[in-house]
Amino acid sequence: MTQITCILCPKGCRLKVDEENDYKVTGYSCEKGKAYGRDELMHPVRVVTSTVRAEGGAHRRCPVKTNGSIPRDKMFDAMRLLDGIVLESPVKRGQVVVKDILGTGIDFVATRDL
Amino acid sequence: MMKEYQLIVVGGGPAGLAAACKAYESGLRDILIIERDKEAGGILNQCIHNGFGLHYFKEELTGPEYAGRFIDSVRETSAEVLLDTMVLQVTEGDGGVKLVHCVGAKDGYQILRAKTVVLSMGCRERTRGAIGIPGARPAGVFTAGAAQRYLNMEGYMVGRRVVILGSGDIGLIMARRMTLEGAKVLACVEVMPYSGGLTRNIVQCLEDYGIPLYLSHTIVDVVGRERVERVVVAKVDENRRPIPGTEMTFDCDTILLSVGLIPENELTRGAGITMDPRTNGAVVYENMETSLPGVFACGNVVHVHDLVDFVTQESQRAGAAAARHVLEGAADAEGAISVETGGAVGYTVPQKIRVGNLPGKTCDLFFRVRRIFGDSVIRVTAENGEVIAQYPREHMAPGEMEHIMLPKVRLEKAGGKITVSAEEKEENAQ
CATH class of the missing domain: 2.60.40 (Immunoglobulin-like)
Incomplete structure (x- = not known):
């Protein structure tokens, strides 16, 4: 049994998810919350944002993000892929920085023009 | 005779950009945005995390992306953007014209004329001095936003072992950011019995990384000669007084402060505009007009928002109202309803409503x-x-x-x- 806080609305329901019992969710007050509790325990995913080195632009760092959610337990490995990357200006918003992160099919993309 | 703008917007952050776009859409053409930084976008440029735009764009954007969309929109208008320029004063000239005194590296000191002004200067972080943390004065104490700028834009790692005071959203975001960059965030300490941040941030920035949140706790001592060496944290009673005997010590080199934001209203006060002590911003009417006719205010300079989406909407109201003021004349100020607060409501915006x-x-x-x-x-x-x-x-x-x-x-x-x-x-x- 794991207790988590639902993040779908400001109420912040304390959900209880029973892994032993087919991920049964209790403590929710809407159907969305029930689904969130189950997903969050079975396969939690996150968007990761960070920066990479940038040269020739107005700033020394260029912000990047994953263009979709990746498994939560791959966040730190994904971060390591950004080490050593150097972008040269001009950088366009949406430009792919790392393709197919750890086989997820998700890319790191630049989030600003630089 | 110098050019007279229909609208001068003070501040090129999300509020100013949205106000300018909306004013253009509503029919104004001579619009100037004055921004003190070397680029528009304001604080969004350093907020590289996602979660912006869910309400307004119905998708999750990062700060730079949200700003980028509005910067692109402004480029499609005839609005000019004057960068690297600081507005020093807004005064009134003959016939109600607004005089915007500003100084910049390129044009020096100049006084620009406008029919209307939108004040969108945003807010500042409360600092250590403002909350009086006891202890030594070593290096390593940053406001969370300053650390965010260093890390995300300038490329400096500000510390390795971090304690965060205050559970405002920027502090929570920085807890995650520092952790992802390899720092150890030891604790987030909040003096109130509840968090000041959004639930989503508590979960995704603290709980995801096992960072403890100590509610009803505060820093009672900072130790260190050159650099922060440790902090002492204690539990507080219901009057927010530290309880002796509850002290915990954290060995850390960095303290980040996320203890509130204060609207930046030197210009507003200087112009003699009526202020609301509850918001630290101007008293505004239903269309975001201040007590000085033709001067509007929007965004965090009026009251601190949680979500930029709401800043955008509020600023569009201000931009539309400025256009209406120029094109249709001033609003009739007669018969305004004043909005009072009761029963644990801290403030309201607007504070006055002209129903007509x-x-x-x-x-x-x-x-x-x-x-x-x-x-x-x-x-x-x-x-x-x-x-x-x-x-x-x-x-x-x-x-x-x-x-x-x-x-x-x-x-x-x-x-x-x-x-x-x-x-x-x-x-x-x-």
């Missing part, structure tokens, strides 16, 4: 409650005590801004003032 000036059938009203509410009801009462509108809420917290829409037909019969209050429903009042 409302463009639609409703008036948007924003406010914050001063404590956490369960199943409750927001009541709006007329001058004679009659309830003119009520809105049920399952949950309210000081960290989440509330929004209600008051029907114009009810306001027309409300008299000279209305009161907004919040109450727990009877059955769970205990």
